[in-house]
Structure formats: C-alpha cells, structure tokens
Amino acid sequence: MKTLFTLALGIAVMTAASAYAQGTGPVATQCATDIQSLCSGKQHGQGQVRACLDTHRDKVSADCRAALDTTGGGQGKGPRR
Structure with missing residues (x-):
C-alpha cells in the first residue's frame, strides 16, 4: 500500500512539474x-x-496580443501599436 501511495505521489509531482514547464498562464493559453x-x-x-x-x-492573434498586454511585462501598459 505504501509503495502504491509513493508511486501515485511521484506521478502527481511529475505531472505538475511538466505542466509548469510548459506554461499554463494566460499567455500560454491564449497564445x-x-x-x-x-x-x-x-x-x-x-x-x-x-x-x-x-x-x-x-x-500573433488578437487574443494573444491582449494576453501579452495585460500580463507580466506588458501589465498596465495597454495595447501597443
């Protein structure tokens, strides 16, 4: 039982790390x-x-440009032209 729990925990950690490495924020989603x-x-x-x-x-698409304008380094700068 302990081995099964350890295996499940390991898989969960690896999945979370993979999602983080691939990006899951607004820019990753919209772009x-x-x-x-x-x-x-x-x-x-x-x-x-x-x-x-x-x-x-x-x-880039309009949705991607909007995500770039409203997050991270683009936050608060509004649309760039």
Missing part, C-alpha cells in the same frame, strides 16, 4: 497556436517564449 507556429523551439519558464512572441507581435 498556444502562436507559440507552436512562431516559437516552437523556445523554452517555457525562462522568458524565451514571451520574448519570441514580443518579437513576432505583429504576427
């Missing part, structure tokens, strides 16, 4: 398609994906 098409080689969690999206700002 998923843009990330896949424009920034697929970038690492989540170190600012690489966001920097890539900012670089390709003119190509």
Whole structure:
C-alpha cells in the first residue's frame, strides 16, 4: 500500500512539474497556436517564449496580443501599436 501511495505521489509531482514547464498562464493559453507556429523551439519558464512572441507581435492573434498586454511585462501598459 505504501509503495502504491509513493508511486501515485511521484506521478502527481511529475505531472505538475511538466505542466509548469510548459506554461499554463494566460499567455500560454491564449497564445498556444502562436507559440507552436512562431516559437516552437523556445523554452517555457525562462522568458524565451514571451520574448519570441514580443518579437513576432505583429504576427500573433488578437487574443494573444491582449494576453501579452495585460500580463507580466506588458501589465498596465495597454495595447501597443
């Protein structure tokens, strides 16, 4: 029984770590398609994906641009033109 509990706990921790590494916030959610098409080689969690999206700002979807404008470094700055 203890082994089963330990195994289940290990799987839960690995799943949570994987979700964190892939990004689960508003930018990751709203920009998923843009990330896949424009920034697929970038690492989540170190600012690489966001920097890539900012670089390709003119190509991202309106929903992605809104997420960039209202979170992290874009928070409170409003729409950029």
